[in-house]
Amino acid sequence: MGYETIILNIEHGVGSVTLNRPDRLNSFTVQMHKELADALDRIEADSAVRSVLLTGAGRGFCAGQDLADRAVAPGQEAVDLGHSVETYYSPLIRRLATMDRPVVCAVNGVAAGAGANIAFACDVVIAARSAKFIQSFANIGLIPDSGGTWVLPRLAGQARALGLALTGEPLPAERAEQWGMIWKCVDDAELIGEVQALARRFAEGPTRGLVATKQSLRTSFGRTLDESLALERDLMRELGRSDDYREGVAAFTEKRRPNFTGK
Structure with a gap:
């Protein structure tokens, strides 16, 4: 599949995906969703790719949805935003959060x-000092989607999450x-x-250990202490x-750099 809205580069075990609509601040269209999903399919199918890097081209990471792609004027028939969320955004968030x-x-x-919420769905986020995160949904009468209602209180606490979501301040x-x-x-x-x-x-x-760490921490809010201790036992055994x-262990005792294979 040839890409027009993203760039995929695979090198040194890293699958790098760049959102590439810089003239529109890399805002999403249906085409971009489909191309990004295809790129992630290719990454997941390649066992030599053991980490993923997501970024944006130009002066922005991503301005969210391209409103011109689903514009609706007053008096026109409403668009089904729930379909857009269910078909494109929610699967993307689940995929980033659970990717192996x-x-x-x-x-x-x-x-x-x-x-902003796609960035927060990634495991490790590093931002340029000039970057800003904006929950801009309130400005057009919507709620934070793409996992925003779930992740914001967990990352920032309820008071800050409400402030960010209700004011839309950068x-x-x-x-x-x-x-x-x-x-x-x-x-x-x-x-x-x-x-x-x-x-x-x-x-x-050590890919398996990194993924197990990611998955156990990401799901910890849904477990009791006893359940977490049991999971730790099972994962450590495996x-x-x-x-x-x-x-x-061999590299540590021999005082050399380890050569992990992800197996």
Whole structure:
């Protein structure tokens, strides 16, 4: 499949996807959704790809939905926004959150609406100092979608989540880092090097252990302490039998760099 709205690059075990509609701040159309889904299919089908990097082209990460793609004027028949959410946005969020590879997001500029919540769905978010996160839904009479109602209270707490969602005020990247909503804020010039190094590190890491860590932490809110302790026991039993665990211990005792295979 040839892509017109995204760029896919696979190198050094990293599947890099760049949203590529810079003239529209990388806002989503149906075509972009379909191309991104295809790119993620290709990544998941390639066992040599062991981490994912998502970013945007130009001066923004993603401005959410391209309203021109589903514009409706007063008096016209309403569009079914629920269909758009159910068909495109919700599956994308589920996929990023549950993908069996670590997903790194490089927020290189504005991340607004669904664009902000797509970033928050990734495992590790690093943002340029000039970047901003905007819950712009209230400005057009909507609610935060793309997992926004679920993730915002968990990342920021209810008071901050309500403030962000009801006012639509931009959240600077530095404050997002201070609030614990993203992993790191870096100078703009350092962003690409920082995220590429991290994605490469994940691609060379113990994939099964990283994915088990991701999945157990992401699902922890739905478990009791006893259930979490039981899950830890089961995962440690499974991972302790892996080739990567053996290699990790051998490398530690031999004082050398480990050669993980993800097996």
